[in-house]
Every structure is written in structure tokens, then in C-alpha cells.
Amino acid sequence: xxPDKVGLPVGRYKSDNAPVTADLVLPSDEAxxxxxxxxxxxxxxxxxxxxxxxxxxxxxxxxxxxxxxLATLRRALSQPLRGGKVERVSLAGPQELVGKxx
Numbered sequence: 001x002x003p004d005k006v007g008l009p010v011g012r013y014k015s016d017n018a019p020v021t022a023d024l025v026l027p028s029d030e031a032x033x034x035x036x037x038x039x040x041x042x043x044x045x046x047x048x049x050x051x052x053x054x055x056x057x058x059x060x061x062x063x064x065x066x067x068x069x070l071a072t073l074r075r076a077l078s079q080p081l082r083g084g085k086v087e088r089v090s091l092a093g094p095q096e097l098v099g100k101x102x
Contacts, residue, residue, distance in 0.1 A: 033072060041077060
């Protein structure tokens with residue numbers, strides 16, 4: 001796919017030797033923490049999740065000293081995406097889903 005042809009920003013490519021990273025800039029309002037983390041974690045490439053969770057685990061206590069980090073991450077990962085639906089992800093190809101109620 002050519003991202004620029006469909007209005008998306010051009011991504012980094014392995015051939016460019018660019019590091020694959022994701023930004024984690026915590027909101028200033030504690031009430032926005034769980035929705036922010038949910039959006040960042042659900043939107044991140046799988047290869048980035050471990051690093052994002054480690055950074056969140058380190059940064060949340062600095063920004064919000066009274067917040068239970070583990071409970072916050074659990075809430076962020078257990079809430080549905082905005083729009084009220086949790087996306088169903090399958091590793092099976094389309095032919096494998098036929099007749100399986102997908």
C-alpha cells in the first residue's frame with residue numbers, strides 16, 4: 001500500500017534503519033489517563049507493546065503518584081475501543097473463517 005495515496009502519513013521502514021518507536025506523552029488530567037493508554041496501546045504495533053507498557057509503568061507514578069499503575073493498565077486494556085466495540089482480530093485467513101461463524 002502507498003500510504004500517501006490514501007491520505008496516511010508515510011511510515012518508517014526497516015530498510016531506512018529507523019528505530020520503531022511510539023510516543024508516550026501522558027495527559028495532565030488523571031481522568032484522561034485510562035482512555036489515553038487504551039488508545040495508545042490498542043493503536044500500537046505488537047512489537048512496541050512491551051516497551052510502551054514498561055515506559056507507562058515507569059512514568060505513571062511520576063506523573064500521578066497516587067495511581068495504582070497495574071490497575072490503571074488493566075482498565076486501559078480491558079475497555080472497548082472508542083465507538084463501543086472491541087475489534088475482533090483473527091490470524092486465520094479468509095478461507096479459514098468461512099463456515100465458522102466469523
